Amino acid sequence: xxxxxxxxxxxxxxxxxxxxxxxxxxxxxxxxxxxxxxxxxxxxxxxxxxxxxxxxxxxxxxxxxxxxxxxxxxxxxxxxxxxxxxxxxxxxxxxxxxxxxxxxxxxxxxxxxxxxxxxxxxxxxxxxxxxxxxxxxxxxxxxxxxxxxxxxxxxxxxxxxxxxxxxxxxxxxxxxxxxxxxxxxxxxxxxxxxxxxxxxxxxxxxxxxxxxxxxxxxxxxxxxxxxxxxxxxxxxxxxxxxxxxxxxxxxxxxxxxxxxxxxxxxxxxxxxxxxxxxxxxxxxxxxxxxxxxxxxxxxxxxxxxxxxxxxxxxxxxxxxxxxxxxxxxxxxxxxxxxxxxxxxxxxxxxxxxxxxxxxxxxxxxxxxxxxxxxxxxxxxxxxxxxxxxxxxxxxxxxxxxxxxxxxxxxxxxxxxxxxxxxxxxxxxxxxxxxxxxxxxxxxxxxxxxxxxxxxxxxxxxxxxxxxxxxxxxxxxxxxxxxx
Numbered sequence: 001x002x003x004x005x006x007x008x009x010x011x012x013x014x015x016x017x018x019x020x021x022x023x024x025x026x027x028x029x030x031x032x033x034x035x036x037x038x039x040x041x042x043x044x045x046x047x048x049x050x051x052x053x054x055x056x057x058x059x060x061x062x063x064x065x066x067x068x069x070x071x072x073x074x075x076x077x078x079x080x081x082x083x084x085x086x087x088x089x090x091x092x093x094x095x096x097x098x099x100x101x102x103x104x105x106x107x108x109x110x111x112x113x114x115x116x117x118x119x120x121x122x123x124x125x126x127x128x129x130x131x132x133x134x135x136x137x138x139x140x141x142x143x144x145x146x147x148x149x150x151x152x153x154x155x156x157x158x159x160x161x162x163x164x165x166x167x168x169x170x171x172x173x174x175x176x177x178x179x180x181x182x183x184x185x186x187x188x189x190x191x192x193x194x195x196x197x198x199x200x201x202x203x204x205x206x207x208x209x210x211x212x213x214x215x216x217x218x219x220x221x222x223x224x225x226x227x228x229x230x231x232x233x234x235x236x237x238x239x240x241x242x243x244x245x246x247x248x249x250x251x252x253x254x255x256x257x258x259x260x261x262x263x264x265x266x267x268x269x270x271x272x273x274x275x276x277x278x279x280x281x282x283x284x285x286x287x288x289x290x291x292x293x294x295x296x297x298x299x300x301x302x303x304x305x306x307x308x309x310x311x312x313x314x315x316x317x318x319x320x321x322x323x324x325x326x327x328x329x330x331x332x333x334x335x336x337x338x339x340x341x342x343x344x345x346x347x348x349x350x351x352x353x354x355x356x357x358x359x360x361x362x363x364x365x366x367x368x369x370x371x372x373x374x375x376x377x378x379x380x381x382x383x384x385x386x387x388x389x390x391x392x393x394x395x396x397x398x399x400x401x402x403x404x405x406x407x408x409x410x411x412x413x414x415x416x417x418x419x420x421x422x423x424x425x426x427x428x429x430x431x432x433x434x435x436x437x438x439x440x441x442x443x444x445x446x447x448x449x450x451x452x453x454x455x456x457x458x459x460x461x462x463x464x465x466x467x468x469x470x471x472x473x474x475x476x477x478x479x480x481x482x483x
Contacts, residue, residue, distance in 0.1 A: 036334020041245020
C-alpha cells in the first residue's frame, strides 16, 4: 500500500439531488464549538454537582472531564480530517467497525445531542424566569416547571405543574432558525457566543477578587457513606455528569459536510473550541464556589443566586442572566444542529427512512429531520426534569467518545498508509488514555443511568432489526491503493 492510499466514499444508500450548503469556515466552526459548549456547564451544572457530589473539588471534576475530552478531541481531529462527512462519531464508527456498531453509536448519540438540547432548554428556563423576576414580572409556577421530578425512573413523581412552557417554546424557536439555513444559523450563533463569552469574562474578572478561601475548605468534603456523595467517589461522579458540559466541541465535526475546507478547518476548530472552553470553565468554577458556600448552589440558576448574595457583585446578576439566556440558547442550537446532521447522515446510509435525508431546495437544510427532532425535543424539555436528562446525555457522550478512540486505533492498524492531513500525536497513548478516562467516568454514573441506557439501546436495536439492517449497506468505506 502506498502513501497515496485514501478512503473512498461510495454513493450513499439514500441519495438526494439537493446537497447541504458548504458555507462554514474555521471561525464559524470554532464559534459553533464554543457556542455548543459554554452554557449549562457554567450556568447550571457546576453549581448543582458541587452541591450534590464534589463540593469545591468540582474543579478536579472539571479537570478530569477536560482530560478525557482532550484525548478524545485529538482522535476526533484526525478522523474528521480523513472523513469530512456529516455524522461525527456515528460516521467514524461506520468507517471502522461496520454498520451494527455504527447504529449502536448513532442511536445513542440521540442521548448526546437530542436529549442535550432538551436538558439545556430546561436549564435556560430557570434563568429566563429569573430575568423576568428581575423586571418584577411574575410567572405562574405551573407553567414554569416539569410535571415530573426525580433523578431516576423509580423515584419520578408528579409535581403538580402543567409543563415547562418557556423550555418548550425556545426549542421550537431554535428549530425554525435551523430550518432557515446554515449561514443564517451560524450568524445567529456567533452573536450569542460573543454576548455570553464577553459577560463570562467580566464575571471572572470582577469575581476573582471576592473569592474567599474559606469556601474552598475542605477542598474534598468527606464522603457521606454513599457512593458519589462527596469524597473521591463524589469527584468521579461529578466528572461523569460534568462531561455533559463538554458535548459541544463534537458539534464541530458534525458540521464537516457544510464546511468549505473540512480536512483542515474541522481539526483546528475542534481543538481551539475545547481549549477556550476549558479555561473559561475552570476560572468560572473558582469564582462560583469561592464567593458562596457550595451547599447553597443546588438551585436552577446557581450563578445568579451566588452573585445576589454578594453585595459587591449584585450588579452582575442582570448581565449574567442575559449571558445565560444567550449561552444556553446557543448550546441548545448546537445540540439540535448536531442531532439533525447525525440523523441526516444515518438516513442517507439507509438506517432511517428517506424523509430524514430530505434537503430543502431553497434553504438547503434537512428540514423535515430538523422539524421532527425539534418537536420531540420540545416535548421532552417541557415534561422531564434537568437532573434526569443530564446523566443520560453524559453516558451517551462518553460512549461516542470511546468509540472514536477505538476507531482511530483500528484505522491505524488496518489502513496505516491512508492520507492524514492531521495526525493524532502519540496515538498509542492518547487513544487508550481517552478510552480509560471516559470509561472511568461512565462507570461513576448511577445504576439508574445504566438501566435507562440499556432500555434505550434495546429500543434502538428493535428499530435496527425491523428497518435499518434491511436498508443499510454492510459497509460504507473502502481503502484505495495507488501504487
